[in-house]
Amino acid sequence: MSNIRGFRIQHDSLTEKQRIFIDDFSKRYTEKTKKSKNYISSNRYHLCDWMNSLGFKLSLKEMLYPIISHSSEGAYFTDIDGNRYIDIAMGYGVCFHGHKPKFVYDAIKERLERGFELGPQTVESGEAAYLIHHLTGVDRVTFCGTGSEAVMFALRIARGFTRKKKIVIFANSFHGTFDGVLGKMAEDITIPVSPGTTEGMVEDLVVLEYGSDAALDYIRKNADGLAAVMAEPVQTRNPSLRPVEFLKEIRKLADEKGFLLIFDETVTGFRVHYGGIQKLFDIKADIVIYGKALGGGMPIAAVCGRDDVMKIVDGGYYSFGDETYPDPYVIFFAGTYYKHPLSIVATLASLKEIKRNGNHLQEYTNNLTSILVEKLNNLFKQKSVPIVVHSFSSFFRFITVDPYPFVSDPIELEILFLLMILKGVYTWERRICYLSTQHTIQDVEDIVKIVDESIDEMRSGGFSFTF
Incomplete structure (x- = not known):
């Protein structure tokens, strides 16, 4: 039971x-x-x-x-x-x-007076994306509604980019409510942790002990089949565990073997340092997830990463006035409330406050x-x-x-x-x-x-x- x-x-x-x-x-x-x-x-x-x-x-x-x-x-x-x-x-x-920080309150109030239409895009979205790029060093940014959605898209991006299936996460991490991460190890197989999550949703998920030599050994031996290793770099459930060298070794293995390193910084992003864990630990991930502090109190999350990885969301960069065009190999990505005007202006206000204050x-x-x-x-x-x-x-x-x-x-x-x-x-x-x-x-x-x-x-x- x-x-x-x-x-x-x-x-x-x-x-x-x-x-x-x-x-x-x-x-x-x-x-x-x-x-x-x-x-x-x-x-x-x-x-x-x-x-x-x-x-x-x-x-x-x-x-x-x-x-x-x-x-x-x-x-x-x-x-x-x-x-x-x-x-x-x-x-x-x-x-x-x-x-109720005043700078967020004022930004939402001003946007409310102008309207909060969906469909047409907002100028603040580009400004917010640029500030995330500027503060954290990520190449590109896409917005969604919650951390759970961001995790779901990050894994889809990783699998689409690498064309591989297996994902490694770590015990005692929290990555939200997406079925694809709701698994635990039972001997040599992964089983669901929740009723309603099927075995098929977690059959390509591997859950290892965070910071352990055994985890590194598994990743080394099975790297060719991995799409990504995803870590909550400092776990909210165990904040005293900070395996920096462990993460650096995974970064090295990812470079050698071709899988992606994902940092779920839903909690740590902009809270621990304006550049997040990447800046604090001097480790660059291929995909980074931000949320919570990002939105200044409003619901929003962001999936960010390398240009060549993120182009699978929108087809990549192309120009007007020439023969360039987006790459048609893209993942399914959609959401009615993504980049909601009220969340975006709150995010922009939060980021401006962080930028203004340095660290x-x-x-x-x-x-x-x-x-x-x-x-x-x-x-x-x-x-x-x-x-x-x-x-x-x-x-x-x-x-x-x-x-x-x-x-x-x-x-x-x-x-x-x-x-x-x-x-x-x-x-x-x-x-x-x-x-x-x-x-x-x-x-x-x-x-x-x-x-x-x-x-x-x-x-x-x-x-x-x-x-």
Whole structure:
């Protein structure tokens, strides 16, 4: 039976003191966020929303519902009950510039007044593509709607260009929801991870251990059959793993054997450095995927890459007034909302802000995150809390350690996050966290204080949560 969202449909083994604590905590949490809970309850039937049940645990059922937002600005949002939160979810990493940045707001407002027609193209699309080229060094850019779509097109481009089938990805990476990457290894074959994804969708997918010698050996031995190796260079699920030399070796093998190297920088692009991981690690990929921070809060993604590779999208460069023409060997590529005028002007505004600031925005958020992570890890060490915060750039994750192994999904970690929400620090259900350019050192101090208070309160309720 598949359980890809980690549902726990049996009660945890709890002491009487722990049950009393959870009951009292649930009442306080529900009272503070009752409009959110009522909204979820009244809309559960007709609004089929996967977020409602993500990470379900029967013992915490009465507190497991999304918080419903009313408004946001900077590093904060306010829910429909009027509670204000320091946001460390930041739109799953989308809101690098914070919520409602003025330069994005103004750009969207101006475009709204002019109209947001589809069909005719916009001048801003070319400007945005040029800025991506200028900042990251990619040759050419094509836009689509989401990171998942960008992954789908990147793989289609790679297979079309190389005329080969096999794709290598790595365990613990996240590449969105396209069926073609929803696989895992079972001995020597790849099987789907989700009901509804067929074996045929993943039969040409190979999932290897990221950063391992075994992965390099496989790639070397099977390179002739590979269309591409795709990596999330720093995995959001494991941000402490940064195998730079491993990636450089794959780059070398790709050059020697003719497969393509794809970087999925949906999260890292423009967040870690204005030039992304390519600039930071000094490794040039053949295809790069950007999203999240790219759009300034609006939905957009980009597939970028070498001129000779990307020409399979549009036939390549040709001129008017002569006999040149596009190459007819092109992939199928289409999308109604790609280059939507509102998303494009938001993207252009975001890119202009990044270009104007050089790398100062990234340096600020990276430094602020380092301070926060150091303070949290010192706190956990001082209080003997079995958590280590792993981070890279301005994203981070709370990882439990023995005797509360992370893979066991300890209830204590979920209680900690719910207590943080109760006290005014919000993160989403997957608990991958981000800071933005609008967070401050005071926010860092407040977050640490709330985490400290939450640990004490949990322990007072009978959860020792210690080494």
